[in-house]
Amino acid sequence: MDYEVSISIKAIEFIVFTLKKEGTRLLFEFQRLGSDPHREPDFSDKGEEGELNGILVDEYAILYYVDHAAKRINVVDVTYADQI
Numbered sequence: 558m559d560y561e562v563s564i565s566i567k568a569i570e571f572i573v574f575t576l577k578k579e580g581t582r583l584l585f586e587f588q589r590l591g592s593d594p595h596r597e598p599d600f601s602d603k604g605e606e607g608e609l610n611g612i613l614v615d616e617y618a619i620l621y622y623v624d625h626a627a628k629r630i631n632v633v634d635v636t637y638a639d640q641i
Contacts (some may be wrong), residue, residue, distance in 0.1 A: 560628045562591040567618075568635040573578060579615070585612050590630045594623050613638050 564587065572580040590596065590612070598610035599618075611620050618641050620634040 560591045560594045560623075560630050562630045562632060564632040565634065566571045568632050571635045579617070580619060583614060583617060583619065586612065587630070587632060590619075590621065590632075594625070594628075594630060610634070611641065 572583055580634070596612070599613045600611045602609050602611075607622055609620055609622060611618050616638055618636055619632060620636070620640040622631045622633065623629075624631060
């Protein structure tokens with residue numbers, strides 16, 4: 558059962574304006590998260606909304622929360638991995 562993936566404006570702006578070609582790879586990773594919401598993150602930390610997870614994709618980091626009740630992945634940020 559696939560989860561809906563919700564992406565913040567901040568994350569979309571990063572993809573559209575900064576990455577261009579690499580954005581396709583990140584969008585693919587968003588789809589993978591929706592298909593496998595129990596995927597083991599590369600790192601995690603407690604955040605305001607619960608457990609903030611992160612996966613590394615090449616030199617980028619995708620930061621997200623999983624809302625199992627709503628079956629939603631909430632991507633809150635995409636940034637360069639060396640900036641986290």
